[in-house]
Amino acid sequence: MDQIDAELEKIGSLRDNPAGAIRITCTDVVIETVFRPKLGAFLKKYPAIQVELDMNYALVDIVAERFDAGVRIGEALEKDMIATRIGPDWRFSVVGAPSYFAGRSPPTTPHDLQDHDCINIRLAGSGGHLRWEFRSPDGRDVSLRVEGQSAFNTAGAALNGAVDGLGLCWISQEVAAPLIAEGRLQEVLVDWCPFYEGFHLYYPSRKRNSAAFSAFVDEMRYRGPARPA
Structure with missing residues (x-):
């Protein structure tokens, strides 16, 4: 056929x-x-x-x-x-709404994410959540499973959740850039987000x-x- x-x-x-x-x-x-x-x-x-x-x-x-x-x-x-x-080449960004950061200290290293509400993306097939990948300023790769109250199965829905103040989102920087420029999202852990x-x-x-x-x-x-x- x-x-x-x-x-x-x-x-x-x-x-x-x-x-x-x-x-x-x-x-x-x-x-x-x-x-x-x-x-x-x-x-x-x-x-x-x-x-x-x-x-x-x-x-x-x-x-x-x-x-x-x-x-x-x-x-x-x-x-x-x-x-x-x-x-x-592109990179991920960790972003959150100004309303989310009100009264919270932003993370300075990926390990600080354990103290934050993170928005997960569920992977089709495996059923697990997408791991958040980072690289330290001295070149060490860091891979984390994060926790939070909300999860979605698409990046677009997770990004909207971040805009609504549900938590931090790990998303393509190109997708988040317009919302960052508008002040609707704030970017954190920039030095830990490498290009791919x-x-x-x-x-x-x-x-x-x-x-x-x-x-x-x-x-x-x-x-x-x-x-x-």
């Missing part, structure tokens, strides 16, 4: 414009920071292409689930996959890609500096 689908897509690609459906599995952070800024222009440029973005925090088998590609940070790419960089290799679109090396998918990869490819200014 995969071969039949590929041949049908090839027939569609013989037209002036690439055509066909593309399915990508990723998180809501990827949708907001990588795909959303570019998707409108891409769909307008290629009106015969349909794009489905499946928001999922599980480690999805993209072949078994019949996705064209998935998205992971560069350090967590699957084997036997082709990877295309679609974003700059940027998001990559990954897909099977043995699969013959359609013209529609090739156009999508080319449009989403990141061509800027690795580290944001």
Whole structure:
């Protein structure tokens, strides 16, 4: 069936414009920071292409689930996959609302988080909570499980919880930046939050890609500096 689908897509690609459906599995952070800024222009440029973005925090088998590609940070790419960089290096931020910090001392090291209400993100599949990762100023990696009264299964919902004063949130700095600039969130533990290799679109090396998918990869490819200014 995969071969039949590929041949049908090839027939569609013989037209002036690439055509066909593309399915990508990723998180809501990827949708907001990588795909959303570019998707409108891409769909307008290629009106015969349909794009489905499946928001999922599980480690999805993209072949078994019949996705064209998935998205992971560069350090967590699957084997036997082709990877295309679609974003700059990025880091997490620990943020909380001014109302949360009223009457509380902000943490100065990750271990101080045990005295704070932290908003967890539950991972699909494993059922556990996402560990918060840090790096000390002298280069030591620190990985913590945090505790709090609230947990969500998406980063967007956790961020909203932080805005509402429910606790501290560990979130992509790019997502939190507008709220920090507006004064609705405060950032802490900045010196403990390292940069990570940027998001990559990954897909099977043995699969013959359609013209529609090739156009999508080319449009989403990141061509800027690795580290944001």
